[in-house]
Amino acid sequence: MAPTRWGGIVPSSKVARERRTDGACIACLHCSNNSRHMPSFSSSSRVEAQPKPRLASFTVAIGILRAGIMTTLLKDLTIDTVAVVLRGTILNPGLTAPMAAAITWIWEPDTFGSRGLHVNLPQLRLAAWVLTAAGLALRLHEQLNRWTANNWTRDSTWDWDKEIVLITGGSSGIGATMAQELIARNPRTKIVVVDYVPLTWQPAPRSDVRYFQCDLSDKTAIRALCDRVRREAGNPTVLVNNAGLSRGFTVMDGTYTDVELTINTNLIAPFLLVKEFLPHMVKSNHGHIIHVGSMSSMMPPARIADYAATKAGLTALHEALQLELKYIHQAPKVRLTLGIFGFIRTPLFKGQTGQPAFLFPLLESGTVARRFVDTLYSGFGNTIYLPGIMRYVAMLRGGPEWLSRMSREQTQKIKVDYVGYQKVNSKTGRLETPGAGNTA
Structure with missing residues (x-):
């Protein structure tokens, strides 16, 4: 053979x-x-075997499809998506703790599971316990944030059949999307929209939406508005200070009117609305006030100093109110929420951010609105950072000055037109012809 x-x-x-x-x-x-x-x-x-024409075409089609899917996934992939996946997997103690316990049991030399197992497990066991500890620390951190911000109290009296939600700047943008989201969850919730322009959206059938026209830069008009809202709709249990405008001028180039309009609309109006509607919330120890802030309050770019100052003012208003409600007014169940956001696709936004989409994606108004509504339905107030990396960008304020300055100088690369769309009457100094919406 x-x-x-x-x-x-x-x-x-x-x-x-x-x-x-x-x-x-x-x-x-x-x-x-x-x-x-x-x-x-x-x-x-x-x-050589030649591929059949049909098989070759099918292979090419599959390749193109796979490339398209990967391109779409990578385009929509952001650091927040990655964070959600990590927190649901390797930073989830509900998964990592049993795994760490199982590895510890297998590693014992006299256990049945270790017999015949030729794997060095100490490092794997250490990693599993470290991830478990990190996940538990993260959960503890979140719970401390939640309960501290809400005075260690729970309010179970929320009834969305009876709540009254007042949203400024609700004609378009975040305010409009938020109103629609609230209606979608419960059409019996009473929605009060305050804006300078008429609604640009159609309320759903059988929904209870009231619209009130008001120039929020006029304090006399605000007083009259509040009296009318209480008379025709009732006392709001939720106040959303969302309306805002930007003129987009430098400190030197902006007129008195530009500065007054911006500060009156973005900061004075929220103060006055809180003064008007907070007493009823305090009396019933029930309510929720939302302020729509901006990352510009932490890292102000050039040409919107007045806008950034108003957003910093909203942050101060939010934080001072937290202490006043707890220690002075004895209303610990009145909730407060502040949103710190990057660029959002709203009527205020024109241009390109020029920022990496993975770290600083351009937010959609629906994403922001849903986070606010989820917060309302949770019964707890909090501080919302979107995208999530904004929380760590804000920490630069307390870091080295040179590092904070370098970060702020990066805003000069942003190609965004901050000039507002509102028309101002040169004689009266008031908003003239309504534009796309007085909405932040």
Whole structure:
């Protein structure tokens, strides 16, 4: 018996020969003319299998489809998405703790699970316990944030059949999307929209939406508005200070009117609305006030100093109110929420951020609105950072001054037009012709 070139066995007395169509021998080692009959693998004699046209087309189509799917996934992938996945997997103590316990049990030399297992487990066990500890620390951090911000009290009296939600700047943008989201969850919730322009959206059938026109830069108009709202709709249990405008001028180039309009609308109006509607919330120890802030309060770019100052003022208003409600007014169940956001696709936004979408994605008004509504329905107030990395950008304020300055100088690369769309009457100094919406 003799082994063949291809690993088979042939009788030594009878050599089996297998010939290809070109006459070359492919299975003989005992041929008298071995060199002549050895298989030829030259390009001229090799016969290659050609893919079928249909199969080739199908392969190309699959490749294009896979490339399209990956492009879409990568385009929509953000650091917040990654954070959600990590917190649901390797930073989830409900998953990592059992895994760490199982690895610890297997690692014991006398356990049944370790028998026949030739794996070095100490490092894997250490990693599992470290991830468990990190996950538990993260959960503890979140719970401390929640309960501290809400005075360690729970309010179970929320009834969305009876709540009255007042949203400024609700004609478009975040305010409009938030109103629609509230209606979608419960059409019996009474929605009060205050804006300088009419609604740009159609309320759902059987919903209870009241619209009140008001120039929020006019304090006299605000007083009259509040009296009318209480008379026709009732005392709001939720106040959303969302309306805002931007003029987009430098401190030197902006007029008195530009500064007054911005500060009156973005900061004075929220103060006055809180003064008007907070007493009823305090009396019933029930309510929720939302302020729509901005990352510009922490990292103000050039040309919107007045806008950034108003957003910083909202942050101060939010934080001072927290202490006043707890220690002075004895209303610990009145909730407060502050949103610190990057760029949002609203009527205020025009241009390109020029920022990496993975770290600083352009937010949609629906994303912001849903976070606010989720917060309302949770019964707890909090501080919302979107995208999530904004929380760590805000920490730069307490870091080295040179690092904070370098970060702020990066805002000069942002190609955004901050000039407002509102038209101002040069004689009265008031808003003239309504634009797309007086909405932040």
